[in-house]
Amino acid sequence: MTREMVDWDLAVKLGSRIAGEGPTVSRDxxxxxxxxxxxDAARSTGLVREFTGLDAPDGTAPVLVVDRPGxxxxxxxxxxxxxxxxVDTLTEKKPPSGVALAVGSKVTGVEVGGLLGFLAGKVLGQFDPFHDPHGRLLLVAPNIVHVEREIGADPTDFRLWVCLHEETHRVQFTAVPWMRDHLFSEVRAIAETVGSSSALEDGLQRVVDALRSSTRGGSLMDVLGSPEQKEIVDRVTGVMSLLEGHADVVMDGVGPSVIPSVETIRGKFNDRRGGVGTLDRLLRRLLGLDAKMAQYRDGATFVRAVVDKVGMTEFNAVWERAENLPSKAEIADPETWVARVL
Structure with a gap:
């Protein structure tokens, strides 16, 4: 069904062309x-385990060093x-015909390709939780080199710093194997609400319009706005805030002991962090969450508050089951989460 909506081959070809090759480096x-x-990624696994107590099995999610087209x-x-x-839900509700043909998979392919091409020049690394069977970690080598040169960072320190953050996400998903299915179930839950939503008079057209507007700051939530849908997005916001905040806490906790220039790197990097950087941020934009960056900073505040109060071992109850994940409201009020879960 998605093949009829987006020409993915065209999107990849165009996105790769827009992304370019990155900085000039020799083969060696x-x-x-x-x-x-x-x-650095391999080293980070042990550092994250020691700091957090999360034990990720070896070999569950590969680490790939890629270029921009990759x-x-x-x-x-x-x-x-x-x-x-x-898309499957929408096309079952109303099989693509006039709308799909009028908009054209090549048109949406161009739009998606343009968005991916723009982002491909900015991403340093990401964990892709949706890759079968257990996800994969991507490190974008040309972008890491570009940024370390741009901010004048020590290359050895900066590369470990990036790997430490991204490896934390890999550990989160591989040490907590139900997390991947939980996030995907939330996507399916949104799809199910769309199938019965009277707000979507023409679901396929609206999804295409949302994809188009995402390059201008719009989102699917501009058209997926029922109370049930907003409740799901609130849950996703809580989870994503937790994941990002936890990774920041790990970086700041581990960094000073292994990265001599970490404070300088953090200060310079924060100045440029407002940009989009990972698949997570792509999803935020699509779901209308990118305007809520304060909630991601709140994620780190939440983790620190709970760990300071009960310690890391007790905090790790958050990873035991989906019911223990903080809501968006609990991210802003850690005491409420402590009272409910602990």
Missing amino acids: EAAAVVAELRA WVQANADGFRTVLAPL
Whole structure:
């Protein structure tokens, strides 16, 4: 069904062309960067385990060092997976005919490709939870080199710093294997509400319009606005706030002991963090969550508040089952979560 809505091959081809190759490096330098990133990712696993107590099984989710076109391809695949339940529901409700033909899969392919091409020049790394069977970690080598040069960071320190953050996300999903299915179930839940929503007079057209407007700051939530749908998005906001906040806490907790220039890196990097950076941020934009960056900062505040009060071991109850995940309201009020779960 999604193939009729978006020409994914065209999206990948255009996105790769827009993304470009990145900074100029020699063949030997490129090989050295790839080797160092792989080693840093492997090293980060133990650092994250020691700090958090989360034990991720070996070999469950691969670490891939990619170029910009590789990132575009990976995220086109991820985007297609995320959209599939929604599009399937809509096309079952109203099989694509006039609308799909009028808009054209090539038109949406161009739009999605343009969005991915823009993002591909900005992403340093990400964990893709939707890749079968257990997700995968992507490290975008040319972008890491570009940013470390741009901010004048020590390359060795900066590469480990990036890997530490992204590896935390890999550990979150592989040490907590139900998390992946939980997030995907929320996507399916949104799809189910769309199938019965009277607000969507023409669901397929509205999804296409939302994809188009996403490059201008619009979102699916501009058209998926029922109370039930907003409740789901609130839950997703809580989970994503937790994941991002937890990764920041790990970075700040582990960083000073292994990255000599971490304070300098953090200060310079925060100045440019407002940009979109990962599939997570792509989903935020699509779901209308990118305007709520304060809630992601609140995620780190939530984690620190709970850990300061009860310790990391007790905090880890958050990973035991979906019912223990904080709501959006609890992210802003950690005491409420402590009282409910602990």
